[in-house]
Amino acid sequence: MNTATLASPFPRPSAPPRLRVLPGFRLTLGYTLAYLSLLVLIPLAAVFLKTAELSFAEFRDVVTAPRVVASYKLSFGMSLLAAAINAVFGLMLAWALVRYSFPGKKLIDALVDLPFALPTAVAGIALTALYAKNGWIGQFLEPLGIQVAFKPLGVLVALVFIGLPFVVRTVQPILEDLDAELEEAATSLGAQRGQAFRHVILPIVFPALLTGFALAFARAVGEYGSVIFIAGNLPMVSEITPLMIITKLEQYDYTGATAIATVMLILSFALLLVINGLQAWTAKRTGRDR
Amino acid sequence: MAGATTLRLNTAGSFGQTRFEARAATRETPLVKWLSLGTALTFFAVFLLMPLIAVFVEALRKGWETYLTALIDPDALSALRLTLLAAAIALPLNLVFGVCAAWAIAKFEFRGKHFLITLIDLPFSVSPVIAGLVYVLLFGAQGWFGPWLAEHDVKIIFAVPGIVLATVFVTFPFIARELIPLMQAQGKEEEEAAVVLGASGLQTFWYVTLPNVKWGLLYGVILTNARAMGEFGAVSVVSGHIRGETNTLPLHVEILYNEYQFAAAFAVASLLALLALVTLGIKTWIEHRAAHAHQDLHEGQS
Amino acid sequence: MSIQVRNIHKRFGSFVALDDVSLDFPTGELVALLGPSGCGKTTLLRVIAGLESADAGQVLLDGEDASGTHVRDRQVGFVFQHYALFRHMSVFDNVAFGLRMKPRAQRPSEKQIAEKVHALLDLVQLDWLADRFPAQLSGGQRQRIALARALAVEPRVLLLDEPFGALDAKVRKELRRWLRKLHDELHVTSIFVTHDQEEALEVADRVVLMNQGAVEQIGTPEEVYRRPATPFVYGFLGAVNLFHGRVDGEGLRVGDARLPRQAGSFGEGAEVLAFARPHELDIVVDADAGASEGIAARVSRVLAFGITARVELDGVNGAHGQHFEVEITRERVERLGLAEGQAVRLLPSHLSLFESRQAATTAGAAR
Numbered sequence: 019m020n021t022a023t024l025a026s027p028f029p030r031p032s033a034p035p036r037l038r039v040l041p042g043f044r045l046t047l048g049y050t051l052a053y054l055s056l057l058v059l060i061p062l063a064a065v066f067l068k069t070a071e072l073s074f075a076e077f078r079d080v081v082t083a084p085r086v087v088a089s090y091k092l093s094f095g096m097s098l099l100a101a102a103i104n105a106v107f108g109l110m111l112a113w114a115l116v117r118y119s120f121p122g123k124k125l126i127d128a129l130v131d132l133p134f135a136l137p138t139a140v141a142g143i144a145l146t147a148l149y150a151k152n153g154w155i156g157q158f159l160e161p162l163g164i165q166v167a168f169k170p171l172g173v174l175v176a177l178v179f180i181g182l183p184f185v186v187r188t189v190q191p192i193l194e195d196l197d198a199e200l201e202e203a204a205t206s207l208g209a210q211r212g213q214a215f216r217h218v219i220l221p222i223v224f225p226a227l228l229t230g231f232a233l234a235f236a237r238a239v240g241e242y243g244s245v246i247f248i249a250g251n252l253p254m255v256s257e258i259t260p261l262m263i264i265t266k267l268e269q270y271d272y273t274g275a276t277a278i279a280t281v282m283l284i285l286s287f288a289l290l291l292v293i294n295g296l297q298a299w300t301a302k303r304t305g306r307d308r
Numbered sequence: 309m310a311g312a313t314t315l316r317l318n319t320a321g322s323f324g325q326t327r328f329e330a331r332a333a334t335r336e337t338p339l340v341k342w343l344s345l346g347t348a349l350t351f352f353a354v355f356l357l358m359p360l361i362a363v364f365v366e367a368l369r370k371g372w373e374t375y376l377t378a379l380i381d382p383d384a385l386s387a388l389r390l391t392l393l394a395a396a397i398a399l400p401l402n403l404v405f406g407v408c409a410a411w412a413i414a415k416f417e418f419r420g421k422h423f424l425i426t427l428i429d430l431p432f433s434v435s436p437v438i439a440g441l442v443y444v445l446l447f448g449a450q451g452w453f454g455p456w457l458a459e460h461d462v463k464i465i466f467a468v469p470g471i472v473l474a475t476v477f478v479t480f481p482f483i484a485r486e487l488i489p490l491m492q493a494q495g496k497e498e499e500e501a502a503v504v505l506g507a508s509g510l511q512t513f514w515y516v517t518l519p520n521v522k523w524g525l526l527y528g529v530i531l532t533n534a535r536a537m538g539e540f541g542a543v544s545v546v547s548g549h550i551r552g553e554t555n556t557l558p559l560h561v562e563i564l565y566n567e568y569q570f571a572a573a574f575a576v577a578s579l580l581a582l583l584a585l586v587t588l589g590i591k592t593w594i595e596h597r598a599a600h601a602h603q604d605l606h607e608g609q610s
Numbered sequence: 611m612s613i614q615v616r617n618i619h620k621r622f623g624s625f626v627a628l629d630d631v632s633l634d635f636p637t638g639e640l641v642a643l644l645g646p647s648g649c650g651k652t653t654l655l656r657v658i659a660g661l662e663s664a665d666a667g668q669v670l671l672d673g674e675d676a677s678g679t680h681v682r683d684r685q686v687g688f689v690f691q692h693y694a695l696f697r698h699m700s701v702f703d704n705v706a707f708g709l710r711m712k713p714r715a716q717r718p719s720e721k722q723i724a725e726k727v728h729a730l731l732d733l734v735q736l737d738w739l740a741d742r743f744p745a746q747l748s749g750g751q752r753q754r755i756a757l758a759r760a761l762a763v764e765p766r767v768l769l770l771d772e773p774f775g776a777l778d779a780k781v782r783k784e785l786r787r788w789l790r791k792l793h794d795e796l797h798v799t800s801i802f803v804t805h806d807q808e809e810a811l812e813v814a815d816r817v818v819l820m821n822q823g824a825v826e827q828i829g830t831p832e833e834v835y836r837r838p839a840t841p842f843v844y845g846f847l848g849a850v851n852l853f854h855g856r857v858d859g860e861g862l863r864v865g866d867a868r869l870p871r872q873a874g875s876f877g878e879g880a881e882v883l884a885f886a887r888p889h890e891l892d893i894v895v896d897a898d899a900g901a902s903e904g905i906a907a908r909v910s911r912v913l914a915f916g917i918t919a920r921v922e923l924d925g926v927n928g929a930h931g932q933h934f935e936v937e938i939t940r941e942r943v944e945r946l947g948l949a950e951g952q953a954v955r956l957l958p959s960h961l962s963l964f965e966s967r968q969a970a971t972t973a974g975a976a977r
Contacts, residue, residue: 039661039681040415040499041509047412050424053405057476058430061442064452068445110348117328117336118345126349128592132356134531135584137538139558140577143565144359147366147574154358179355202333211336240435242541243558247565260437260541267441267545272450279438286433293433294426497694500661503681504688505708505763515707519698 065283068276080277085253086262090281092170093259097238100177101185105231108185109223115186116193130187133180138243145176146248168250173258176244181234188230192223192304225300232296236289240282315486315527315595363581366574378564378572379579386552387560387576390468394543394556395536398475402532406483407525411513414491415499425488431480439477440545443470466548471556474542479532486528490521523594534587538580611672611766611799612637613658618667620653627653628664629823638797640790642804642814646846650823651803652691652771658801659769660684671766687765687798691772693756695744701755702727702740708763730758733792750781754788761796770802774809786813807847811835819843841964844885851891851934851956853884853905854966862961865929867905871961881966886958888937893921894955895946904955905929909948919943926953 069077080086114120115127133141149156149166159166166172196219204214242260249256257265259282266275328334336344368375378384409428413421431439445451447464457464464470498520502512518525540558547554549563557580564573613635620628627650635641643651656662658669660681669676676684695704705727709718718726731737734754744752753773760768773789774782790813793800804810810817811831819826819834819842827839838844845852855864857880862871864884876882894904907923910933914920919940925932934956948954 038416039503040496040512042513043412043416043418046408047416047418050405050409050412053408054424054427057473058480059427061446061477062430062434064442064445065438107348107351110344111352114345114348117334118341119329120345120349124592126352128588129356129360130352131588131591132360132584135534135538135587136360137540137558137561137577137580137584139540139561140363140538140580140584141359143561143573143577144362144366147570148358148362154362155354175355179359182355198328198331198334202331205333211340214333236433240433240437242435242437242544247562260435263435263437263441264545267444270450272445272448275441276445279435279441282435282438286435290426290429290433294422497690497692498696500681501688501690501694501696501759502707502711504659504661504686505711505759506682507707507711508682511711515711516696519696 062283065276065279068273069280072273072277076273077277077280080274081281085257086259086278088254089257089259089262092173092256093239096170096173096177096258097235100174100181100238101231101235103174103178104181104185104234105227108182108230108234109189109227111182112186112190112193116190131183133183138180138241139247141179141244142176142247145179145244146172149175149248167248168252168256170249170256172248172250173245173256176248177238177241180241180244181238184233184237185227185230188226188233188300189223192226192300195304196222222304225296225303229293229296229300232289232293236286236293239285239289315524315591315598360581363574363578366570367578369574370571374571375575375578378569378575381572383551383555384557384560384576387555387557388579390471390555391537391557393468394472394475395533397472398479398536399529399532401476402479402483403529405480406485406487406528409484410487410491410521411517413488414494415496428481428484431477436474436478436539436541437545439542440474442477443473443546447473465546466550466554468554470546471543471554474546475536475539478539478542479535482532482535483525483528486524486531487521490524491517494520523598527591527594530587530590534583537583612670613767613799613801614668614670614673615654615658616668616670618654618657618664618669620650620657620662620664626823628657631667631820631823631825633818633825633828635799635801637799639815640793640800640802640813641816641818642802642810643818643820644804644807644810644846645820645826647805648822649820651805651820654820655769655771655801655803658767659686659688661688685763685766687760687763687768689753689756689760689768689770689773691775693744693752695752695756695759697744699743700740701731701736701742701744701747704744704755705730705759705762707759726762727758730762733761734758748781749777750785753777753785757789757792761798765798768798768800770800772804773802774804774806782809789813811847819846821846838885838962841883841885844962844964849888849935851886851888851936853886853961855882855884856880857882861903862963864905866927867929867955868903869905869958869961870903871963876963876965882963883966884958885962885964886960888920888935889918890958890960891934891936892957892959893923893936893938893942893946893948894957895948895952904957905934907934907954907956909950909952909954911950912943912948914940914943916940921948923954923956 072080111130115123115130146153146167148154149159149172151157151160151165151167153167156167164171166175200218200222201214204218205211209217240260242258242264245258246261249258249261251257251261259278263275263278263282266272266278409424412418413425444465447453447457447470449458449465451465464473494517498516499512502516507515537556538558539556540562543556544559544562547556547559549555549559551563555563557576561573561577561580564570564576615631615633618628618631620626629650631650631654643654645651653662657664660669660676660679664677671679671684696707699707706723709723709726712718728737728740731740734757736751736754736758739747739751739755744755747755757770757773774785777785786809789802802814811834814831816828817831817834818828821842827834827843829837834843835847838847844850853862853864853869855862855869857871857876857878858868859878860871862869862882862884869884871884905925906927906929907925909921910924911922912919913922917940918937919942921936921938921943923934923936925934936956946954
């Protein structure tokens with residue numbers, strides 16, 4: 019102990035072997051990477067490689083054909099609209115679940131996840147039955163001159179259905195974590211209830227709300243099962259982009275299908291980056307871990 | 309991207325009056341409360357509740373007999389068998405992957421970790437139709453391995469292996485995504501403590517890590533199962549819709565529906581809806597359990 | 611068992627956590643690693659345990675190089691800062707864990723395990739909690755269970771990371787005394803990490819002071835407190851008054867004041883840092899005779915609760931902008947008739963001098 023520091027009688031030994039405290043790093047990471055590559059990355063790369071067989075002009079012709087462009091407009095337009103509707107009503111629903119007590123609350127809280135768990139084909143035929151002319155909801159809309167099933171509006175309804183839990187489940191935990199004292203502080207400083215919501219609550223919830231919006235949008239753009247039953251699938255009117263891929267495939271136009279898939283994939287990757295950024299922002303704003 | 313689907317284990321469920329309603333500053337005027345509550349619940353009823361009820365009502369529209377006939381139809385039973393088979397293969401594969409990925413990511417530091425998490429999320433953001441397409445490009449008749457497979461008389465596309473592959477792809481991230489945040493939040497001090505006390509790697513995982521994440525793992529498994537059994541778009545692309553051979557339950561629903569056998573279609577659909585309800589029931593039970601365990605402990609302490 | 615560390619280096623990215631640290635820990639002693647947060651003390655503890663591997667250097671346990679030995683096989687007991695109790699296991703199962711993980715051939719029977727666990731729980735005086743879960747325990751109880759768990763495998767050394775860090779003041783004091791008593795009973799070579807100087811001085815046989823990845827001083831509590839080897843140690847162990855000055859013949863010139871000094875090997879005109887503990891300063895009222903020496907100051911507050919009084923002062927004239935703290939008896943305060951705002955002079959009875967160049971950087975890191 020009294021042989022103090024610095025000048026040591028021992029020559030400095032070379033670096034000792036690194037022993038990891040917890041085992042299995044190489045094995046698990048290696049397996050993860052291999053499995054990921056085999057099942058996801060290499061197959062996805064196939065899409066880009068297949069597309070590369072096309073010249074740029076051919077690629078452009080496929081992905082900008084009028085029928086395909088009409089499908090983008092429908093898919094992206096309705097997805098944005100559905101995500102916006104979900105942002106508004108999803109926030110209200112999350113608010114109600116966190117802030118109010120009412121009978122059946124637990125049941126409703128549990129059922130919010132239904133669109134995650136319900137097979138999309140089931141949702142598709144159920145929504146179609148509801149909104150058809152003689153359906154429970156359709157029969158009331160018909161006299162008003164509103165047709166939902168087999169029209170672009172039907173696409174919107176299906177996309178609202180599948181996107182709802184994304185917004186609710188992203189916003190809800192943030193609302194739950196909100197400290198009531200924040201609003202008490204705002205009130206004690208003279209803020210009206212509306213002001214407190216606008217200036218205190220909304221800024222805290224906003225990143226999460228935007229994340230939920232982006233998640234709902236991303237899911238909606240790629241959605242297939244719940245939409246095709248209710249959409250009617252009329253060329254130029256109510257065909258969604260994923261359906262265009264299927265149509266091309268059924269005609270054995272693999273390159274055509276792949277070209278459209280490339281466009282969608284690039285959009286998906288971009289959205290994924292945006293969502294990651296948003297989640298990091300949420301985490302920063304609220305001090306929560308992702 | 310799966311953040312929204314993960315289990316909420318630490319939020320004690322608020323029953324009865326919420327803490328927000330108990331305080332003057334966070335209490336709404338009755339008008340505001342009933343307006344917003346009414347709007348939210350109406351939206352919920354129209355968009356979520358009614359479709360669910362519609363499935364069961366439509367299924368039973370022609371009576372129990374038609375309902376049961378639709379379910380014991382040989383094509384329906386063969387679709388059920390295939391659905392169970394696909395889930396039974398996809399589930400353990402993704403389970404092993406999920407546990408490995410979560411262990412590597414949550415317990416070790418390495419470069420590119422965030423990128424890896426993003427890659428694991430990829431299948432969430434890819435349209436299920438594309439998930440099917442990629443395997444057609446690889447293994448289809450015109451695909452990269454198509455000629456070789458044809459030569460060796462192996463069928464993947466329009467056959468069971470293709471359906472399994474597509475199912476694995478779309479359910480790929482669920483278990484990993486459920487476990488990663490849980491295991492990260494847990495840190496590695498308990499594992500280190502176990503190792504200092506002489507536990508081997510497997511012992512550490514089995515006795516220390518697993519008990520702490522078992523509920524999240526269970527939820528990941530049932531969610532994977534629900535999605536595997538219910539997948540439609542991806543499977544539709546690779547299946548070829550051969551009745552009695554490559555039809556899964558969701559595809560069988562589609563066929564019946566397109567043949568205007570609505571009652572039968574909804575009857576089969578009601579099976580899948582039940583599966584969804586059971587899944588949500590288990591999820592709620594897990595969350596409830598966790599919340600109670602949480603509360604009990606805290607009460608016991610004071 | 612003795613522990614030696616030789617030339618340990620450890621970096622995290624660009625941060626140097628340990629910079630060529632060599633230490634000997636003799637058998638049976640209770641040693642404190644003391645220093646501010648980020649000084650490398652916890653890293654050193656984890657390197658000794660094998661939870662962290664050093665970039666270079668050796669850890670010798672009983673004279674044998676342990677660098678290639680996995681933490682699992684080092685037979686060390688480690689008590690984590692936040693205890694790391696297994697939250698899904700009862701107290702009993704936590705303590706039994708290490709015994710149950712042994713290979714079948716060495717594993718005691720469940721009956722032996724139960725006996726041993728109860729004996730350990732008796733030792734930490736918590737046998738009545740055997741069936742509880744960690745979340746149901748208070749901080750102090752968790753701490754003791756963590757210790758019992760570490761002791762169950764009969765470790766050759768006991769390493770404790772900030773053992774009292776997460777506890778409130780009263781429990782801390784109790785546990786401190788208890789740990790000391792326990793060590794006197796068991797005599798296991800023990801090292802604990804702390805940032806609390808009082809804790810280190812009170813509990814340990816020896817104190818290792820660390821700063822910025824290096825060892826500043828080693829010694830008994832008495833030694834390090836009475837004879838700090840560096841300005842850092844001086845500043846870290848207790849309150850201190852600091853003067854920047856220059857050697858001027860037999861005295862020390864601080865600003866426009868002159869102070870007497872003890873003999874020392876400083877050249878004429880050398881820049882020095884002078885330290886005086888609060889009790890080493892005396893207050894002289896200006897009216898007193900011979901008040902040419904000392905630093906001019908003004909009383910800002912007099913705190914006289916106990917037998918000693920604490921006087922806080924602001925420097926004036928040359929010492930403007932500095933604050934001083936003096937500890938004198940209450941009797942003397944009354945005799946001097948100190949009042950707020952009064953002009954006085956400060957005279958050190960003892961000054962510790964350090965050459966200014968080396969001192970400037972390290973003193974900054976001290977509180």
